[in-house]
Amino acid sequence: MSLPVRERSPRPGGGRHRRPVPTSLPPDAPVLVLATPGDTTGVATEIADVVRVDNPQIEVRLTSVADLADTLPSGREAVVVPLLTWGDPAVMAEIGKAVAAGGGSAVVTDALGPHPLLAEALHIRLAEKGLARADRVRVLNVSSPVDAVILGTVGGERAVHAVQATAVLLASRLTLPVVAASLDSEPGVPVAAQRLRAAGAARLAIAPCLIGHEAPAGIVESAAGQINAGHAAPLGAHGAVAELVARAYGSQLAS
Template sequence: MSESPILPVRGRPVRPSGRHRRPVPSQLPPEAPALVLAALGDASGAAAELAALIRVDNPQIQVRLAGLDEEAKRLTAELESAARERPEGVTAAIVVPLLTGPHPVADRLIAAAVASSRVAVTVTGPLGPHPLLAEALHIRLAEKGLARADRMRLVNVSSPVDAVVLATVGGERAAAEAQPTAVLLASRLTLPVLVASLDSAPPVAAAAERLRAIGAARIALSPCVVGPEAPDGLVAATAAEAGAEYAEVLGAHDLIADLAARAYGSILSAD
């Protein structure tokens, strides 16, 4: 008589760790705050695609999207609408700016909308710095042939470029706060990475010249922007002026959607 097979012991599921851990609980109460994405411009294009990605991956979240017009009226309206659907005394919304770093105009508009709405709201910080942001930048570079698609370094394979300029939008403060992301990206690429600004100091052309002074011949521009915050053509024009090749903006990358959901989830877990 053959032995009975050993059946597995049913236990608690193993909770994934690191980047694979769910950024938001799989179930939320009906009164859970809405996730309101705030994007410069009319909230079309990449912003709308990111909202759709978050909805698909997190159906338990009510995801709203508001463009930041000159008076932030659309964001005010979204906050007021979210509050009407929830009991009094609870946080009606968590506003997540679709920005990789601080942005004076967006920050001012969001603050004005929150004040005007008179709604209980929490506003998160920008999406960076974060290792997932550096990973998304790496992927965009690889898509244009400006970086290897993986992180393995083989001594007999030359790097596609000699150095990278990580470019921000939002003034000098945004450039300063992107330094940790630059360090993370440099670690992934094992290449020099300097931070510059597309709309302020330090300028991209000056950063490219610094890199050439240390022997970098082929330089890549890595725009650390989601997209709506940079005027059309700005990245291409800046790269041409600096004599650099360039990656596409981050846009509706799934890692950016993940970062937005994580920002929302971090507020929930802190309560």
């Protein structure tokens, strides 16, 4: 029986929890352009919709990286936010070229991670599948459903290195070992699983550090099947992802 998942509580508007974007913006405020490495259907559209609902004062455009140059506004500033959990150099380079080709006034933010909000969303995705305690505070006396977690990413060793900080943040939340491993290259998830089990972790779970469009369909399920482990869903349109997008945009306004 899985434990109930506690979603994040709305944060108050003042103090250190102030809104990432002012509630009102001038008509000529920069356009927020979400750039996805995949197509603009499915999860990318869902994220854009959540950002629009949460921030109606922002004009939000969604585009694939391939179509970015044609999506940038003419004669108006834009903030391009890559829909990535880590700064994949190949994708970031494509975005930079597209912005240069667009000829407008646009700045590109960093990727969405690493960030504590990503770790929070990963925790919730695990809890939704009964693979983690749902609440760090209220149920500390309940044993964990797994002994260790593999943080799955795509992009080879560079990606594994880039998500290490997120793995540390997730380990702190779960009070369990969390090891980052590649879903699309070797040494990958099987090697990570072998090392964890050699250290005494019998029950494993995979937490995909993916928004959902970065990898082929079924890659997480296949990896979990290879090591006889459970797995969470990708981050998808979790509220934390939408908030990180808004924060990336808001940081550019502030600067």
